[in-house]
Amino acid sequence: MAAMTTRESLAAVDAADPLARHRDAFVLPAGVIYLDGNSLGPLPRATPGRLAEVVEREWGEGLIRSWNAAGWIDGPRRVGAKIATLVGAEADEVMVTDSTSVNLFKLLAAALRLNPGRSVILSEPENFPTDLYVAQGLVELLGGRARLRLEPPERLAAGLTADTAVVLLTHVSYRSGAVHDMAALTAAAHDAGALVLWDLSHSVGALPVDLGKAGADLAVGCGYKYLNGGPGAPAFLYVAERHHAGFHQPITGWLGHAEPFAFESGYRPAPGLARALAGTPPILSLAALDVGVDTVLAADPAALRAKSIALGDLFIELVEARAAGHGLALLSPREAARRGSQVSFRHPHAYPLMQALIARGVIGDFRAPDILRFGLAPLYLRRVDVWDAVEALVEVLEKRAWDRPEFLTRATVT
């Protein structure tokens, strides 16, 4: 089939794409093919105007009054309720707050308390590093009252022993893009008496997530990847309603108090998930996240998933047909149902190769030690973008264009 695919044939499919109009909702610089929306989503066209409104009217004119008058105080719950519809949750089960790392800390501590008598946090060695780091920090703080145990994916089920309090997993791997079977793993954990905390950072906004149907207990997720919320957008957390009464997280800041403005000296947790809040939310960054979430809400989730799969299949097919013999090895699952919205290849010279691609305007990213990662966000990418990206990749490989001093020196962030 690859032999029959042409740029023109792909352009024709793009023209009939029911999601095509969503591309216009974003600023996409000329000369750039952006395959890194899984690291930082692009700027929605509506964001600058909304931010100007928040800054100039709500802050500038409204001043302190905007906490009520402009609804700032309600932002974490209001934007959380929007995200809830993307992850199969009820409106009162999601809050926008803090960073993914801070939320992981809160929810892991809460999970240990929800499941007393059990001390193990079970995860896998290739989980997203911050998930493991945060678990390590909590375990160290608790000094012997908790442990972190890592098992490779194929041994997770066997690792569910009677001391397992919570299983900490990322739904879609940041490296390979492999998707965990959320429903099956959640059921297995529950059968063993454990809770599950899902990190949705690499899935929310790009593929269907149904926390409710899976019976998931806890979740966190990122606002600046497929949700297009802007650099460092606040993160979100999810706690299933059945756990709300027993949910207690340790960073008991004033916004999680039952009456923050009573200024009592003793902490009383707010009813429901408001107790998951700690300090004052960054309203400007939250406003940008709100707009970003709207860009995803505007699209049909089933169409997004179908296009994501089509883009991934096309990318793999074109790379394997046109770049054969250049040392690329597919890291992502070939089977679309097991793959998120990214395709990763290994290559011995992955770092300079990606720098050479970026210099040509094809922006993906490198992940240590040898991974080329290409995010294929279905909301704004076209099939011709995939074609052009592969053309650039083939050219870089054939001309060994990566083999230059300027591409071999590593920058801080890649």
Place this chain on the structure above:
Amino acid sequence: MAAMTTRESLAAVDAADPLARHRDAFVLPAGVIYLDGNSLGPLPRATPGRLAEVVEREWGEGLIRSWNAAGWIDGPRRVGAKIATLVGAEADEVMVTDSTSVNLFKLLAAALRLNPGRSVILSEPENFPTDLYVAQGLVELLGGRARLRLEPPERLAAGLTADTAVVLLTHVSYRSGAVHDMAALTAAAHDAGALVLWDLSHSVGALPVDLGKAGADLAVGCGYKYLNGGPGAPAFLYVAERHHAGFHQPITGWLGHAEPFAFESGYRPAPGLARALAGTPPILSLAALDVGVDTVLAADPAALRAKSIALGDLFIELVEARAAGHGLALLSPREAARRGSQVSFRHPHAYPLMQALIARGVIGDFRAPDILRFGLAPLYLRRVDVWDAVEALVEVLEKRAWDRPEFLTRATVT
């Protein structure tokens, strides 16, 4: 002296005020006298333009590349270094990150670890509530390995027993505006073998703070009050350089790792204070904070303090001369050296009184149970603003204008 003071005489003093030009750096809505900059600083004129640049050029055009190219990754350290100059710290002793509440949690946990064998967090009952709440949450998480003990200010020194690990105090009281003697209390704590954690939220940007000279150990502070960083601006934390090697905080997110982009599975703390970071910082809110900090850096700190004192003395003098017999009782210290940049009065009808003032464009705030709080930010307020605010207060009191149903109903945030 009050009898001789007129609006005209104050306008003449304003005209000669060496800080007068700084008022032009802010958007101050017509018809508003803003005495709540200690809760949310006003909008700097430079902020909308800078934000548009960050959003449209750095995010929109630069996309993921701006983490390096626009220096986003360096923001917490770079803006922290600016704040360091306002609090008597070295550039590498301050980081901008997270919220004040989250930073309190990190530093209290770190303090207990820096001072092993001691378990008590000593504070005062009228500390800012979130400080106490966060300490309570940490103590509960540590389950018996730490305790919170509260002593009134006059008994703090006596409360410094051999089990005191850290003293947690707010430099300027959010209620009364009373200033703690940072150097004396720090020395007393050190004499007793305890560390001190200062909350600078109600002092930084409005009065001189010298953590270095006081020999302070740890500090946190707020970005959205006198630093004019915008609603929910990120907070900052300070750790004296001598503690860096032993400093370990428990929310070990990826940005605090020695090599965040190596994606190792084990946490290794970054050298220096970078280990205080956890998740990805909210870049838009951080950019606004950067501009806000610049508005303070542009002014002479000694002139700011002198004017702050003059505004406070004037406010007290005018209220006591013109509103005598209306039930107002000064809560703030009369002695200027012991008072921060706010003046608080008690009144039995404080809540509706403040609502009536706000309805007239004089924006201060109410703090439970009976406090009228007036922030007197020297950077943008004039003596005639103080005059006009007192005129409005006198009118509201004399006409009992507060005694209306619409002012008696409490809103969520006040």
